[in-house]
Amino acid sequence: MNSSLERSRKIRTAGIYAFFIIGSVVMIFPFVWMFLTSFKTVEESMIIPPTILPAQWQTGNYADAMESLPFFSLYVNTALMIFWRVVCAVLFSSMAGYAFAKLKFKGKNLLFSLVLIQMMLPSQIFITPQYQMLAKLGLTNSIFALVFPGLVSAFGTFFLRQAYLGIPDEIAEAAYLDGCNQWQTFVKVMAPLTKASMAALAVFTAVFAYGDLMWPLIVNTDINMMTLSSGLATLRGQFSTNFPVMMAGSLLAMVPMVVLYLFFQKQFIEGVAMTGGK
Amino acid sequence: MGNQAAHASRRARSESMWAYLMVAPTVIGLLVLNIYPFFDTIKLSFSKTLPFGLYELQGLDNYLEMFTSAEFWRANLNTIYFCVLTVPLGIFLSLLVAVMLNAKIKGRVAFRAIFFLPMVVAPAAVAMVWKWMFNTEYGIINSLLGHHVNWITDPGIVMVTCAIVAIWSAIGYDAVLLLSGLQNISKSYYEAASLDGATKVQQFFHITLPMVSPTLFVVLIMRLMSSIKVYDLIYMMIEESNPAINNAQSLMYLFYRESFVTGNRGLGSSVVIWTVALIGLVTAVQFWGQKKWVNYEV
Numbered sequence: 387m388n389s390s391l392e393r394s395r396k397i398r399t400a401g402i403y404a405f406f407i408i409g410s411v412v413m414i415f416p417f418v419w420m421f422l423t424s425f426k427t428v429e430e431s432m433i434i435p436p437t438i439l440p441a442q443w444q445t446g447n448y449a450d451a452m453e454s455l456p457f458f459s460l461y462v463n464t465a466l467m468i469f470w471r472v473v474c475a476v477l478f479s480s481m482a483g484y485a486f487a488k489l490k491f492k493g494k495n496l497l498f499s500l501v502l503i504q505m506m507l508p509s510q511i512f513i514t515p516q517y518q519m520l521a522k523l524g525l526t527n528s529i530f531a532l533v534f535p536g537l538v539s540a541f542g543t544f545f546l547r548q549a550y551l552g553i554p555d556e557i558a559e560a561a562y563l564d565g566c567n568q569w570q571t572f573v574k575v576m577a578p579l580t581k582a583s584m585a586a587l588a589v590f591t592a593v594f595a596y597g598d599l600m601w602p603l604i605v606n607t608d609i610n611m612m613t614l615s616s617g618l619a620t621l622r623g624q625f626s627t628n629f630p631v632m633m634a635g636s637l638l639a640m641v642p643m644v645v646l647y648l649f650f651q652k653q654f655i656e657g658v659a660m661t662g663g664k
Numbered sequence: 665m666g667n668q669a670a671h672a673s674r675r676a677r678s679e680s681m682w683a684y685l686m687v688a689p690t691v692i693g694l695l696v697l698n699i700y701p702f703f704d705t706i707k708l709s710f711s712k713t714l715p716f717g718l719y720e721l722q723g724l725d726n727y728l729e730m731f732t733s734a735e736f737w738r739a740n741l742n743t744i745y746f747c748v749l750t751v752p753l754g755i756f757l758s759l760l761v762a763v764m765l766n767a768k769i770k771g772r773v774a775f776r777a778i779f780f781l782p783m784v785v786a787p788a789a790v791a792m793v794w795k796w797m798f799n800t801e802y803g804i805i806n807s808l809l810g811h812h813v814n815w816i817t818d819p820g821i822v823m824v825t826c827a828i829v830a831i832w833s834a835i836g837y838d839a840v841l842l843l844s845g846l847q848n849i850s851k852s853y854y855e856a857a858s859l860d861g862a863t864k865v866q867q868f869f870h871i872t873l874p875m876v877s878p879t880l881f882v883v884l885i886m887r888l889m890s891s892i893k894v895y896d897l898i899y900m901m902i903e904e905s906n907p908a909i910n911n912a913q914s915l916m917y918l919f920y921r922e923s924f925v926t927g928n929r930g931l932g933s934s935v936v937i938w939t940v941a942l943i944g945l946v947t948a949v950q951f952w953g954q955k956k957w958v959n960y961e962v
Contacts, residue, residue: 398864402767406775409761412832413778417785419804420793432802482690490676491683497691504698508893508943510916511936514708514929515701538693568682597786599896600916604924618788619900626903629796636789647784651777654784655840662841662882 424448424633431630447634454624454631455617456610457638464613465642466529467602468592471536475591476584479539483546484572488558504540510600517604531605532613536595542587545661549583550576582660589657596643614639709933719930726934736935738910739918740942742823746914747891749827750834755884757831758838763872765839766846776843779836787833791900794829816901819911826898826912833897834890838883845879846872874959881958885950892943895920915939 423431424447425440451457485491486498516535520526525534553576561575577584602616609620621635647654709726711719730736765776782790797804798815806813815825853871862870873880895916902912904921913921915935923932 399767399769402764402769405760405764406771410775410778413781413836416790416793416797416832417781419797420789423796434802435807436802436804478689478693481686485683485686489679489683489686491680494683497687500691500694500699503702504694507698507702508889508940510893510895510919511705511940512698512701514923514933514936515704516697517924518704519696519701535697537697538690540690540694540698543690568679572686593784596784597788597896599786599788599899600920604920615786615788615896618786618792622792622900622903629799629802632792633796636792640785640789643784643786644781647781652773655776655780658780658783658837659840659844662844 420633420637423630424637426630428628428630447630448638450625450628450631451621451635451638455621455635457617459610460612460614460617460639461642463529463532463606463611464596464615467532467613468595470529470533471595472588472591474533474537475539475542476588478537479542479546479587480577480580480584481572482543483548484550484576486543487547487550488553488555488576489568501540501543505544509535513601513604520605527606527608527611529611532602532611534605535601536591539587539591541661542591545587546580546583549580553579585653586657586660589654590661593643593654593658705933705936708930709937711930713928713930726930729931730934730938735910735913736918739913739915739935742912743892743894743914745823746827746830746894747888749824750830750891751884751887753827754831754834755838755880755887758835758883759842759876759880761835761839762842762846763868765843776836776840779839781836782833783837787896788900790833791829791897794825794832795901798825817906817908819908822902822906822908822912826894826901829901830891830894830897834887838887841883842876842879845876849875877958878960881950881954885947888946888950889943892939892946915942 422438422440425443425445426437427442427444427446430437430441482501486494486501512535517526520531520534525531557579558571558576561571566574596613597615598613599615599619602613603619606612606616609617612620618632618635618639621632625631707721708719710721710723712722712725714720761779765772765779795816798806800806800812800814800817803815805815813821815821849872853875854867857867857871893916894914898912898914898917899920902909904925906912916939919932919935919939922935923929
């Protein structure tokens with residue numbers, strides 16, 4: 387009886403491992419294939435049946451990709467876009483989230499409904515007028531244009547308001563009695579208590595800004611002002627049949643975020659899980 | 665007494681002053697970036713697009729043009745077909761992965777990280793590698809199958825191809841959300857059920873599924889919304905010159921092309937308004953339908 391139970395548990399564990407190993411292969415193989423292809427010549431990539439390892443590991447595809455796309459600018463543009471979007475989202479959402487959660491003022495519900503309306507509408511409904519505003523001001527093809535729709539974050543405001551709602555009022559009250567004004571209470575006492583939520587919002591903002599394609603494609607058409615995502619779209623047009631170059635370009639585009647992910651895997655996943663449901 | 669009241673009112677005044685200062689950036693930002701553009705898009709959808717970025721109000725012409733356009737209805741069908749292909753299967757697989765990740769086994773953190781990996785890779789790069797693997801002549805998938813399937817260019821298959829990539833991309837994200845729902849279920853339910861002789865399968869259907877249903881509902885709504893808005897993946901995999909474009913073009917792809925390639929922003933705005941209405945309708949149906957299967961008891 388006991389040994390049969392033991393055996394069925396072992397079979398189940400083996401089944402779970404089999405599932406995970408097959409699943410992992412399916413998840414990782416595309417990246418392995420991208421890596422291997424990026425070192426092959428075009429001719430080799432078209433051999434049937436395909437070779438697994440490159441006959442000769444050659445880096446010409448990387449040189450080609452870097453020649454047709456200014457990768458250094460793309461990295462800088464993408465990093466600056468992410469940096470400013472994260473700073474704006476965390477800073478402005480913390481301020482507004484704190485006020486909406488903890489302070490009394492007239493018109494609070496009305497103003498908060500703006501946040502809710504924005505969250506309910508898909509971002510595409512704002513894109514055309516946002517683009518036209520920038521175009522009118524002559525601000526397209528700039529870092530500011532990339533950051534523009536992310537200057538404030540309704541989702542971030544909602545999310546950090548939830549975090550502040552979870553902090554007891556007594557803590558703010560104690561800070562006030564110690565002689566802090568509202569701003570000092572917020573900066574020195576309350577904001578540090580939402581560190582985990584701020585980090586989650588930062589990760590969430592960064593991951594989505596990095597993947598965003600439509601907005602950078604529309605607003606920055608100068609190749610030196612593109613992001614990694616929109617740059618790849620351009621590469622796709624140039625090398626429609628040269629897959630090794632496209633694989634090299636894709637690999638160059640994904641490496642920084644994947645390296646960050648390898649180091650901060652736990653923070654990434656927990657950050658996204660915390661902000662989940664958006 | 666009087667002194668205290670004066671003090672309290674001074675405090676209330678300073679509190680509301682600080683509150684306005686602190687919400688100001690967000691409120692101004694929302695008004696400029698979202699509220700005004702929202703009304704402007706509605707206005708554009710009723711306007712004729714003239715050269716040099718000018719518009720002229722004209723009534724319902726854009727909507728009439730849209731509703732009589734075969735391309736538009738095709739885009740609706742494509743979008744709905746994409747949702748049908750991705751949402752049920754994607755959620756089922758994500759739940760399966762989440763349940764497996766919830767088992768007490770060694771290496772689960774590593775497996776979780778692996779399934780989550782596509783989330784940190786830009787969809788543009790993901791689309792590139794899948795496009796290569798699905799290539800008809802030289803792709804690894806056809807080599808393994810020993811068949812020449814036109815994954816990217818056959819109008820009957822192209823949406824299935826996009827759906828496979830979309831499911832692969834989203835599985836880890838949805839599984840992580842579902843996993844946090846699963847971890848909230850108290851172990852004592854399973855212990856009691858085990859003592860009563862319930863099998864693992866019975867436990868899944870009578871404990872796990874009802875208890876995780878609120879999370880499942882959130883994931884479902886979110887996945888459905890983002891599937892209706894699908895754009896980047898299809899844009900990267902299916903170029904405008906692709907013979908199968910008509911069968912792969914989603915509503916948001918159509919919006920992008922009308923507004924920013926063709927330059928007909930009035931018509932593009934009608935498409936976006938229509939899509940928002942569609943999302944609203946689908947979400948309303950979901951909220952109505954949830955009463956039948958979502959369990960908020962415990």
